[in-house]
Amino acid sequence: MSEPSLAMPLSVALVGNPNCGKTALFNRLTGSRQKVANYAGVTVERKEGRLRLPSGRKVRMLDLPGAYSLNATSPDEAVTRDVCLGQHPDEAQPDLLLCVADATNLRLHLRFVLELTRLGRPMVLALNMADAARKRGIRIDAQALERELGFPVVETIAVRREGAAALIKALDGHAPSIPTAPAADADLHAAARQLIASAVHMPDPTSPRDAAIDRWVLHPVAGLAILALTMLVVFQAVYAWGEPVKELIEASVGGLGALINATLPEGLLRSLLVDGVIAGVGGVLVFLPQILILFFFILILEESGYLPRAAFLLDRFMVGAGLSGRAFIPLLSSFACAIPGIMAARSIPNPRDRFLTILVAPMMTCSARLPVYALLIGAFIPDRPIGGLFNLQGLVLFALYMAGILGALSVAYIARYFGRHNEEQALMLEIPAWRLPNPLDVLIGLKERGMIFLRRAGTLILALSVLLWVLSTFPTPPADWTRPAIEYSFAGHIGRALAVVFEPIGFNWQICVALIPGLAAREVAVAGLASVYAISAPEGQAEELLSTALANQWTLATALSLLAWYVFAPQCLATLSVVRRETNSWRATAFWAALLTGLAYLASLIVYRLALILS
Amino acid sequence: MQLSELPRGTRATVVKVSDLANPDPIAARLRDLGFVAGEPVSLVAQGPFGADPILIQIGFTRFALRRSEAARVEVEHV
Known part of the structure; x- marks a missing residue:
């Protein structure tokens, strides 16, 4: 194997057991320079980040899904296995495996580390949560471990800013060291025990603090x-x-709408901006x-x-x-x-x-x-x-x-009564140590998820709001119009056609109009209602709150029926495509969609009729 | 004695994990998780419904196992 050029980024894969603090370490090392996507064909999350070592060398770091063993039992573990073995179709085999082990849980984690040494790839071991280990009186002789394993062993504290400094130093400048693996027929558990006997002193199996918390949290009644x-x-x-x-x-948002109303002359553009764009996206943004x-x-x-x-x-x-x-x-x-x-x-x-x-x-x-x-x-x-x-x-x-x-x-x-289920299902769930959530990790997770919502709000919902504005604005009413303009539009026609189907559950045609874009993304239904009611309101009352409009125009039974509809509502197209991908079957996806639509209709019917009887 | 019969707070060590089928992925995974001869185990807690699953301490790790899973593990009192 030739030495990779220093100009090439070093590709590093973070690999370790679930709950070893791997992702926290990944966040510490790469900060906000992360890209989150999926591995092709499966929906296992692929997290890649970048960092630059003090020497100037670039590192491309992959955060592999947590795994207990290369003998994979889930799609997550299969991705980790394939990437480590260099058998993944889209991922090159990493230059370096950065193993992460929880210093307080070495008996379990070292077995996996030893299993990985058999791959004969350059490795570095991070003993994570070194602070928690010290607090519990666990003493680890990292140098002895390093001697036995034959590759660098570094203590890290993923939740601290300086906790990864030694690790960055170990990645930088060192020639990659190929580990000495246990013999092919050796018992990895025995080898892990031996390593622990020679390099680790562990006084208590669990922290007394965790045991005290769990006495309450796992208690049959109190829990x-x-x-x-x-x-x-x-x-x-x-x-x-x-x-x-x-x-x-x-x-x-209301202020912005009023500002535009005051600045722009009355016309299609102003209507598009205020009634389509701002009313639509603004009405969704407020729920962020x-x-x-x-x-x-x-x-x-x-x-x-x-x-x-x-x-x-x-x-x-x-x-x-x-x-x-x-x-x-x-x-x-x-x-x-x-x-x-x-x-x-x-x-x-x-x-x-x-x-x-x-x-x-x-x-x-x-x-x-x-x-x-x-x-x-x-x-x-x-x-x-x-x-x-x-x-x-x-x-x-x-x-x-x-x-x-x-x-x-x-x-x-x-x-349960349909389909076969003779196969035994496993739980085998690790209960990890209690941990104080780290603000940075929560922040990164929050940002990731907030961005996903905003991207959907910003692009899909904006597009649909504008589409709905077009549907509810064109064709424009005839010269001698008397009813609200929207009743002459495409949306009015589609809504009225659908109203026949939804009349038994108390939906009026405005709801039916809002349900159409609501299928693309549920939150759009509110934007839809906002557009429908803002546009059909008489001039001068357009700024009236949507909720007041609804309270005046709907009966309580209709509102309750719509709430019931949304408990089971047919899902948004994004969910539908995920279900299709996850089940890999259009038949299963169609079954799923039909089931939910049927349930929603049934629930609304029951609620509407009950509400009518009781009121 | 099976691990699923272990009384609360009693110390025991694992004797072996038996395959109930061929292959038995659950037994194989239990072995990967450290349920191998000589490991110390104890029962820490039981689930609120039907005392299932059970929380097993093995070495420095704790796993929630259903009773059917724990029944594959043979243990003996220390």
Whole structure:
């Protein structure tokens, strides 16, 4: 093998067990210079970052999915195996494997490191979380480890700024060292034990602090109470904290619209800008705070180690409903957006469990539905305190979330009786040490997810808002028009045609118009309603709040019916394409879409008829 | 004794992991995770519904295992 030229970037792959702090280390090393995409053909997340060593050499760093073994049991692990072996179709074999091991969990992690040494590739080992290890009285003789392994061993603290300095030094200037692997027939567990005996002193198997926390968090009664409370606090916070920021953005957007109205002469351009662009995108942007708050909580729960504990608590319950405890994480992620949720289902090794999770994940109330919920709740549900702690609006929001959860569980439960499931499904879930979430890692995760939402809001939603504006503006009404202009437009015609189908569940034609772009992305339905009502409102009242317009023009039964529709609503096209990709079957995707549409119609029908009877 | 029968707080060591099928990917993964002869194990916690899954401490790591998975692991009292 020839020595790679110094002008070429060094390609480094970060590889290690799940929960070794690999991604935190990756964030520390590459900062914001990251590119997140998918590996071709599969939806395993591919994270690449760049950094420059003090010597000036560039490094291209790949953060491989966490794996316990090269004997892969999930698509994630298969990517790691293929890249390490140099068998991945789109990835060149990395120049250097940067193994990451949790210094407090070496018995498990060293086995994988030893398995990797058999590949005969240049390696460096980062002993991560060195600070936590020291605190627990764990003493590691890094030099002894280095001698035994035959490649550089460096202590790192991924959560500290200077925690990776020694690692950067080790990457820089050193000639790559090929490790000395254990014999082909050697027992890797025995070899790991031997390494630990010679170089590591570990007084306690677990930290007393973790044991104390887990006594409560994993307690059969207290643990479930803590879980329920956590979820309730998250949803209340989304509503209560998001609202003030939302109002601020709303005011700014309204001000911008008024400014343009005052500056530009009346005409098509002004109408396009104010009624199409600003009303559309602005109406969606205002919900960004709520979405970020929700993601913030999910990231904190993920980083702290609470999510696997929640999976432990709920596994039996989820199995009872035909799912697996591992499905909890994809399902919880789906509360933010079904797309990452469906993608997170990759961590479920069993294909049947995985498909079922994908099937029901979109019934979890995603953040894109929040704009619709928030609008309708704001317009129709009185803001009344209940029991001092909560208010009626928050409780209705909670009920909508619960309806989605119960619907998903019922579908999964019924699905158990169809299809074969004689294959045993595995849990085998590691419960990691408790960790204080690191602000930088939460920030990077938040930025990543916020950008995804904004990109969708900025491009897809803008395009659809303008399309809807065209549909609802043209053809322009005849000279002797008497009714609102929109009734003469394309949108009016399409909406009225659809209204026949939706009349039994109480939808008027304006809702039907908004439902069309709502299929492309649910949050667009609000933009659609804003456009439809802003444009059809008489001159001078265009700035009237959309919620006031709705409260005046809809009955409570219609509003409740639309809320029920959105609990199960046919999914956005982006979700549809992800389902198609993840299931790799149009038949499964069509089944999935038909099921959700049917459920939504049924739920709305029941709610509408009940509301009519009761009112 | 099977790991799934281990009382709470009792120390034991792994004897072996048995394959229930051929191949048995669950047994193979258990071995990769460190369930091999001589490893110390103990039961830390049990799930709230039907005392399933169970939380097993093995070495310095803790895994949530369903009882059906833990039944593959033979253990003996220390």
